[in-house]
Amino acid sequence: MIEVLTSNTPNGKKITIMLEEIDYDYKITKININKEEQFKPEFRKISPFSKIPVIIDHDEKISLFESGAILMYLGEKSGKFYPKNKKHLVNQWLMGQMAYVGPMLGQHHQFHHYNPGKSKFGEDRYFKIARTIYKDLDERLSQSRFLAGEDYTIADIATFPWLARHEWHDIGLKNFQNLTRWYKEISIRKAVINGYDILKKGEEVPKV
Secondary structure, eight states, rough: OEEEEEEEHHHHHHHHHHHTTTTTOEEEOOHHHHHHGGSSHHTTTTTTTOOSEEEEEEETTEEEEEEEHHHHHHHHHTTTTTTGGGGGHHHHHHHHHIIIIHHHHOOOOOOIISSSOOHHHHHHHHHHHHHHHHOOOOOHHOOOOOOTTTOOOOOHHHHHHHHHHHHTTTTTTGGGGHHHHHHHHHTHHHHHHHOTTTSOOOOOOOOO
């Protein structure tokens, strides 16, 4: 059984979506980041950077932090959505999400959504970067069905929850035909619908 120590964030949703996709039993242990529970010593023992999510695979007696590493582990463990003969292709898009898409959209959230009016420079800078991310992803998805090729992989699972906050971004997802097609196709997957509702409170995947 997999225990997921997490909060209701895009990085947290990646893991529950993956666990739903591979049909593994799991339980949620909520970490309230608004109350800074991620900084408690007992959590830092398994998450040195005080970040969620973390998983504990109780069968294997192992814990892992960093959502990308967790997706790779679950992909290898299940043999799903992380094809052995295409790992290098999947990895580059997964790392792109981890190093670029997530952090930059996260900064856009901070300046544009959470703290508007506090820094025009920050708002302008990250709005432009967010718009470029949309353009880059749209261009890629004009060439292939999914990010790493014709098959749905952990790279898509990692990226989707960040684009699911498109209403926060004010970029206009519907203006990007290929990205919209990708988003809609993923959003109707049963596992995505279930995994997105991380706290099981009826949260729905945002529509385009």
